[in-house]
Amino acid sequence: MIPRQLHDPLIQALREAPAVCLLGPRQAGKTTLALEVGKRLGGLYLDLESELDRAKLAEPEAYLERHLDKLVILDEVHRTPNLFPILRGLIDRARRTGQGHGQYLLLGSAALGLLRQSGESLAGRVRFLELTPFTVREPTDRDTATLWLRGGFPDSLLAQSDEQSLRWRRDFIRTYLERDIPQFGPRIAAETLRRFWTMLAHRQGAPLNVAELARSLGVDTKTAGRYLDLLVDLLLARRLAPWHTNVGKRLVKTPRLYLRDSGLTHALLGIADPEALLGHPVAGASWEGFVIENLIASAPEGTEAYYYGTSGGAEIDLLLHLPGSRMWAIEVKRSVAPRPERGFHAACADLNPARRFVVYPGTERFPLGQGVEAVSLGELATELYNMSKRG
Structure with missing residues (x-):
């Protein structure tokens, strides 16, 4: 994996905020970066474009409550806007037990809609970062x-x-x-x-x-x-x-x-x-x-x-x-x-x-x-x- 300049800021954000929303266009490398971070932090990955993973969330509150002790990565989260109020409740529940950061990493390809959906439900609980395609600073071995x-x-x-x-x-x-x-x-x-x-x-x-x-x-x-x-x-x-x-x-x-x-x-x-x-x-x-x-x-x-x-x-x-x-x-x-x-x-x-x-x-x-x-x-x-x- 080519190191991304957003890697360390993303780790830092997860250490400080209950949820982090990683925005970026499709194919920019969000999933690759999220999986790398999840591997380091012991996270659980769910792709919400996958029927199998969406089936796991048929009862989302019950499923996610079983994993309050780990980072849950939700890819293409804009496809399930009904999740945001549930995430708010789970974040608040975890806060009361002393776990106030690093619970959810949300990945999305549509900025305005996702900002609106998550901002309304997760105000004060989410931090936003944007992953662009590769920049001139990143070691891609291309001039x-x-x-x-x-x-x-x-x-x-x-x-x-x-x-x-x-x-x-x-x-x-x-x-x-x-x-x-x-x-x-x-x-x-x-x-x-x-x-x-x-x-x-x-x-x-x-x-x-x-x-x-x-x-x-x-x-x-x-x-x-x-x-x-x-x-x-x-x-x-x-x-x-x-x-x-x-x-x-x-x-x-x-x-x-x-x-x-x-x-x-x-x-x-x-x-x-x-x-x-x-x-x-x-x-x-x-x-x-x-x-x-x-x-x-x-x-x-x-x-x-x-x-x-x-x-x-x-x-x-x-x-x-x-x-x-x-x-x-x-x-x-x-x-x-x-x-x-x-x-x-x-x-x-x-x-x-x-x-x-x-x-x-x-x-x-x-x-x-x-x-x-x-x-x-x-x-x-x-x-x-x-x-x-x-x-």
Whole structure:
């Protein structure tokens, strides 16, 4: 098993909270990580997509009460929302006997629904963690360029060739469209949602315009918004919010939209290899989204992510509001000789961030003037992660 950067935080959370909810898209490695943790802690694993395991929970309270002395792992728990009130009662019962932590590890692939279900029933009893696909920090034995091309889903990244990786991603997309997505809401035609998903890939990093998406798809704005909400809920898309604090400027207030895994973006666009990627019009926006996802995944708990833009052209690709009210301003460049834009300097003058970086594909770290440093993605991700450990 490749060590995951969330392994130790997950162990720590189970030592402190009665229940931990591990969120992440399908095939990101949640089950593998949970089984590894369960093996270490002596846990019991139940897959709620398995008829056999669901049968064990025909009388859930009676079954789970027999296992109050061990960690119970419930995979795809969103399939059985009726469990949450029962878990609350069992957690409270165990608390009265002095067992206040490490009872349940809940795994789910749909963020909003699971947050709502568990939040209502397990308020004050559950901690949430998100497992992303592999990041640049994790020891996969794949370089950054390969991670960018293939994305971080384990079976895609670790494939023996780019061709095998692309086949896996195409199968993954098809399975999501035809089998997984219908489980989470009203029936949506697979071909319609594929077209929508592909449109988002073409608009990687662009300001979100739901009305334009609706017109292109031939549906009303409400329907297009529902499709987008679904992809965000499934942790496949991100709406990066604009910085909203009043700085005396006319701020851009429209979120930017990114597909969260670069490999899926490339598969939707038919990009098969490094040469095709570097020559594609989406390459710059794809690299930007890839960098943003890796840095957010590496940042300390409690970090808030935004972009900053004004009508006058001041712009910051990623603004990290770190715990303790520190701000880091990050511009993303694909050039090996990076130079920050004038708009980046103007935005930094507006906000006066504590640190200023330009992330680029090279390996050396060097100053660019006016307090700005050029840095590789891996080095900056590691710096953010080490802040988490110190915290």
